[in-house]
Amino acid sequence: MLKREVKFNREKLLEKINKEGKKGSNYIWKPIATTTGKHHLIRIFPYQYYTNLQKESEEYQYLPFIYFHYGIGKEPSIICLEKNFGEPCPICEFVEQLREPNMEKEAWKAMMNISAKPNTFAPVYIRGILNSDGTIDETVVGAKTAKYWRLTDKTYNTICQIVLDTEVNDVTDPEEGYDLKIKYILGNTPGNDTQYPLIEVKEMKRPSKLAKTEKEVEEIASSLPSLFEIYQKKTYQEITLILKKWKSSDSGEIETEEIEDDYTKTDDKNDSNDKLTEDIDNDLNKLLS
Numbered sequence: 001m002l003k004r005e006v007k008f009n010r011e012k013l014l015e016k017i018n019k020e021g022k023k024g025s026n027y028i029w030k031p032i033a034t035t036t037g038k039h040h041l042i043r044i045f046p047y048q049y050y051t052n053l054q055k056e057s058e059e060y061q062y063l064p065f066i067y068f069h070y071g072i073g074k075e076p077s078i079i080c081l082e083k084n085f086g087e088p089c090p091i092c093e094f095v096e097q098l099r100e101p102n103m104e105k106e107a108w109k110a111m112m113n114i115s116a117k118p119n120t121f122a123p124v125y126i127r128g129i130l131n132s133d134g135t136i137d138e139t140v141v142g143a144k145t146a147k148y149w150r151l152t153d154k155t156y157n158t159i160c161q162i163v164l165d166t167e168v169n170d171v172t173d174p175e176e177g178y179d180l181k182i183k184y185i186l187g188n189t190p191g192n193d194t195q196y197p198l199i200e201v202k203e204m205k206r207p208s209k210l211a212k213t214e215k216e217v218e219e220i221a222s223s224l225p226s227l228f229e230i231y232q233k234k235t236y237q238e239i240t241l242i243l244k245k246w247k248s249s250d251s252g253e254i255e256t257e258e259i260e261d262d263y264t265k266t267d268d269k270n271d272s273n274d275k276l277t278e279d280i281d282n283d284l285n286k287l288l289s
Contacts, residue, residue, distance in 0.1 A: 027230050029126060029147035031184040031199065039181035041127040041136055044172045045210050049226035053086045062160065066227055067116040073246035079233040080116035090240045092116065120156045121227055122149040125210060125220050130181060146223045158201045168203055174210040174217050178203045
């Protein structure tokens with residue numbers, strides 16, 4: 001009979017998953033469909049690491065967002081130096097070189113494909129799974145940890161509407177904010193008659209504190225590094241070399257990133273994306289020729 005040589009220990013496995021590593025996906029959270037259809041219970045809290053450019057920008061950031069370039073060679077994404085730090089960016093400069101008056105639609109689409117695009121992140125404290133009796137299951141993986149939730153535009157707008165359409169005010173306030181109930185509903189299941197997954201966001205009925213003490217609040221906030229420690233920027237010279245290699249490549253293909261949002265693409269949607277990428281590849285090759 002097959003037996004484990006190392007005895008299974010749920011608590012230690014959970015601790016390892018929650019604490020191991022300090023980069024990338026270890027700090028990114030996204031909701032999953034629970035077998036019981038219950039809600040994740042989370043709390044968004046204020047971001048602590050805005051850059052000077054972000055603070056002074058006229059573009060209001062209720063939640064922090066980072067500008068990325070996609071589709072440049074083998075790089076899944078590249079931090080935009082201009083939009084995020086106010087520094088010269090080789091890719092932005094290249095986009096401006098491509099820009100012309102009265103551009104054809106296909107050429108414009110190809111140019112915009114490599115232009116910087118914002119991605120919104122919510123710093124969240126994951127309390128656990130909300131049971132039907134109001135108790136919280138804190139034994140699930142990721143419970144009682146702080147992560148970043150990378151939001152789709154739809155989910156971000158839903159959160160903003162909760163703030164604007166109710167008396168909730170600022171859901172991120174550590175003292176008088178609101179926990180959020182998050183439910184991931186698979187496509188073609190009760191509550192979602194579309195083929196795509198759906199994220200349901202609802203606020204709790206009463207405000208609450210992020211944590212019992214100020215010390216605990218500080219510990220939660222400080223457990224997350226800056227977004228720019230997770231998504232590290234490259235130098236002007238490094239990006240120039242990547243851009244040069246991509247422009248001189250024989251294939252000239254655009255590599256697109258599978259963005260870690262709060263949903264998973266279906267096969268049908270992937271087929272559509274593949275066709276769109278192929279069309280953009282052809283358009284951009286014409287533009288560069």
